[in-house]
Structure formats: structure tokens, C-alpha cells
Amino acid sequence: MVRLIFNIIFLIILAVFIALNMSYKTDINLFTMKMEEISVVAVVLLSIVAGVLYSFLFYMTSYFGKLRKEKMHKRFDSAKKKEKELKDREKSIDQTVQQKVTEEKEKIGLNQKSVEKREKKPLKRVVPNFFNRTKSK
Secondary structure, rough: HHHHHHHHHHHHHHHHHHHHOOOOEEEEEEOOOEEEEEEHHHHHHHHHHHHHHHHHHHHHHHHHHHHHHHHHHHHHHHHHHHHHHHHHHHHHHHHHHHHHHHHHHHOOOOOOHHHHHHHOOOOOOOOOOHHHOOOOO
């Protein structure tokens, strides 16, 4: 940034030095507006200042664009990190719940074998008697 400002000041000083040593006049047509007998020095200085301002604005927009891109990248990384932490928490909660369930089953007296036997044998469907009746004549 300091280098850029130094270069701008150096170019302006150089333009003033060159312009003061010239005594030529010129006509300028600026978008249908004619100006006659204007010093070449003024034209040179205005051209340099306009170019420097344009360059500075271009530099600033690219600088802020880079800052915005870095900020978005950091946000994306933090979001990924938070997502991973949430998944890890979810897994640990699931494990804790599974442990608590097994502890409760052990306290109640349900062992794993009896639970497996129950799961293998489906319950029989109980059909009420009034569905099994035959038609009466």
C-alpha cells in the first residue's frame, strides 16, 4: 500500500516536471464539448490523475473482494467444523442412550437371551369367537 502511494506521488511529480517544461497548447473535444487552447500540461496532469484514481479504485475493489472471499471461506470452514462436532455429539448421545437402556434392562432382569427369544417368536393373533361362528339356519 505504501509502495502504491509512493508510485502515485512520483508519477504526479514527474508529470508536473514534464508539463512545466512544455509550452504547447491544444484543442480538446470531450464528449461534444470543445475546449480550445488548453495547455498540454493540464491535459497531461488530468490524464495522469484520472489514470491513478482509476487504478487506485480498481486496486481497492480487488482488495475488498479478496477480504470478502477469505471471510466466506472462514465461515464455510467454521460451519464444517460445527457440523462435525454436532455429529460427534449425536454419536456420543446415541451411545449413552444405548448404555442406559442396557443398564435398565439388566436392572429389570431382562437378559439378552430372553429378549431374543421373544423377538424370534411372534405373538399369536387372538381372534374373537364371534368371527369363527357359522351361519345359523
